[in-house]
Amino acid sequence: MRKLLIGLFLVLAAPLLAAPSQVPHITSEAQFAELARTSPGGRYASFPQVMFVIDRAAKGGPMLHFVNSKQYEFHIDFVQRTYLSTQDTNALLDANYSKDNRRFIFGSVLHYAALGRYGIEFWEGDELNAEILTLTMALVQQNFPAPLAFKPNSQHQSVLAATIPGLVTIDQNAVYASRSELVLNPGKATGRLRIIPKLDDDVLLTPSDIVVLGEAPLRLSPVAGIVTNEFSTPLAHVNLLAKSWKVPNGYVRDAVSKFAPFDGQWVRMEAGETITIRLATIKEIAAAQRVQAKRKVRIAKSDLTFRALPALGDLRVGDAVRVGSKAANLGEVAIQRHPGKDDFEVPPGFAIPFAWYQDFLRINGLDRKIAALLLDPRMRSDGKYRREQLAVLRAAFNAGMLPAGLGAKLAERRAAAIGDGGVFVRSSTNSEDLPGFNGAGLYSSVPNVTDQAALEAAVKVVWGSVWNDGAFAAREAAGIDHRSVMAGVLVQQGMNAEASGVMITENPFDPSEWGTVFINAKRGLGIRVVEGRRVAEQLLYRSDPESIQVLTRSTDDAMLSFDAGGGVREVAIEPGRMVLTDARAKRLAKVGRRVAIMFGNRPQDIEWLMIGETIYIVQSRPYLRGN
Structure with missing residues (x-):
């Protein structure tokens, strides 16, 4: 019986014996793979990772431990469970991630297979100095079979790397794009x-x-x-x-x-x-x-009796039935913002409610045109025909007359709520931010509208965008009754952004990671950020402990800026340059979390911009996690 138990123990222990908890050297790619883990989410998503710990207080000089990363999830787990230290977790964190005289150096070797390279990475909040980085690169390289480079994960680490002669680095964008x-x-x-x-x-x-x-x-x-x-x-x-x-x-x-x-x-x-x-x-x-x-998405009934042009500061979430969710949500942010306490502004503006859209349809006979189109079976079977018919309809919107008195009311309200200067004219419909139907990107906005005639034309463009081809197709697929769609308009002070983007108040790669904010940023106006055709600067803020991880830098070689005659123009810029410093990114993330609290701490998709050191919030909508 004793022999049987010993044999059973050896069988169960075999995997552990084959893969020790740590080794001082890695001599082959196979040994690296034996110790490595690949996580779908988190900091090192999709890349095989082997953690290492350097004990600078070991007898005989600094000692390197390559950690079995399948067995230990964190560096501190290894240090505590192998009794290298008896300090508690908080003390270890405080002593070994920000101190120059730290005992332990915590890092990881990652394999970027598509690049054919191995790299050393540190937690983005690690305040390395040149001595620690130089020691790490030399000691790990001495005990690793392939050439190693350093991949910085933060602004601090990038700046530090540039000060060390001969240090080979790996570009963040190249690593991001190397994923298969x-x-x-x-x-x-x-x-x-x-x-x-x-x-x-x-x-x-x-x-x-x-x-x-x-x-x-x-x-x-x-x-x-x-x-x-x-x-x-x-x-x-x-x-x-x-x-x-x-x-x-x-x-x-x-x-x-x-x-x-x-x-x-x-x-x-x-x-x-x-x-x-x-x-x-x-x-x-x-x-x-x-x-x-x-599948069928229903739209709540709209209030078509309300014809005032309310300022943002007069709107609450419940006013979505009159002016649409975009304007109502931003009004909620403007009202809840504490002047002098909250670290952001909301550009002034006002809303044009649904009732004016309905009046516009009636007086121009557009309601009859729409009814006829919706009865045409080719609108649902012939893509080219549908696109052509919708273009004709939008042209009729552009040629239509505004309801009597609306032009004068727009001029008066603009002067009172915004004053001089260009404005953004944005859609705010009742078919956005619905359960099962986000509506992002379906409708049109007109930037930097300067004079009264251009403002009136822009309002008609935004109204007509309800009948964009993509918007029609999206509603059709969702089972939304097109006749129930109402278009409001948000007119807001134009802000010639120096940097802008979008943030969501959770980690889209790992929603279970509490206290994170994901930030996309580009220089200039934010129109390009949501297009997704060029890689934006992507940052991930973590609150405990506080850090900013740099995922990518912007690849844009041009930005959009206001044109003096109205509209926007393209300006050449240096690609790859940092958009947000760590300090600005931390401020921005905290603003995002503050806005989320205004909406019951539900994850938010927030559009922001910066001019100088001032942060402006220009949209907040519920962020959908998907499946």
Whole structure:
């Protein structure tokens, strides 16, 4: 019996004996893989990681421990459980991440397979100095079989790296782009696969399509799932739309060729830690078709009796039934902001309620034109025809007459609420921010409107954007009654932003990570941020302990700025330069968390801009987590 128990113990212990808790050297790629773990979320998502600890107080000089990262989740776990230190967790954190005289150096070696390189990384909040970084690079390299480089994860680390002669570094953007996959919205879907190398206006998509796109599109009508060959940021409109539709989407390198054998067939797509596509079963196809047949989003009844032009400071969330959620939510932020206490401003503005849109339709006969279009069966079967008819309708909006007296009221309200200077004219409809229908990016905005005639024209453009092709297709797929859609308008002081972007008050890669804010930033006006065609500066704020992780720097070589004659112009800039310092990013993240509190601490998708050191909030909407 004793021999049996000993034998059983040896069998159970074999995996641990094969993979020790730590080693002083790594001699091969196979040994690295034996110790490494790959996490789908968190700081080092999708890259194999082996943690290391350097004990600077060891007898005989600094001692290196490569940690079995499958066995230990954190450096401190290893230090405490192997009795290298008996300090508690808080004391270890305080002593070994910010002190020059620290005993322990905590870092990781990561393998970026697509780059064919290994790199050393530290926690983004680690306030390294040159001595610690130089010692680490030398000691780890002496005990590692492949060349190592340093990948900075913060502003401080980037600045430090530049001061050390001969230090080889790895660019953050190159690492971000080296991923072979990136799941932006997890989930499962069944649909007909369509390979589309380049999406154009004549392609008519259906809610039953799973699309594999050669290029990340600026706009997309509702589909069942999305895979692209190109990266786009988590806050690009396409990804926000995917979340609102609750469909899986992500990036796969060479997706067009990889999934080409499935083109035209019904498939099952699953996006979790990775993205997989296989042929769907008959049962899965039938279930997907039943769900699609039942999908319908309802819009709350609107108040069409209200014709005042309220200032933002007079609006609350409940006024969404009169002016739309964008204007109402921003009014809530403006009202709840504590002057002198909150570290942000809300540019002044006013709203044009739904009643004026309804009047405009009636006096110009547009209500009859819309009714006729909605009865036309070709609007739902012929993509080119639908696009042409909607363009004709929008042209009729542009040529229409404003309701009597509205022009004078606009001039008077603009002078009282905003004053001189350009304004932004933005949509604020009742078909946005609905459960199951986000509506991001569907409607139009007009920037830097300078004179009265341009303002009146811009209001008609925004009203007409209710009938943008993408907006029509999205509502059609969601089962929204087009006749119930009402367009409000938000007129707001134009701010010629020096930096701008979007932030969400949680980690989109790992929503369970409490106290995080994800920030996208670019120089100039924020129009380019949500397009997602260029990589924005991406930062992740963590509150405990406080840190800013740099995911990417902006790749833009141009920014948008106000033109003196109205509208915007493009200005050349140096690509790759930092948009936000750590100090500004921390301020911005705290503003985001403050705004989230105003809405019951529910995650928010917030548009912001900066001029000098002043932060401005220009939109807050609920952030949809997707599946």
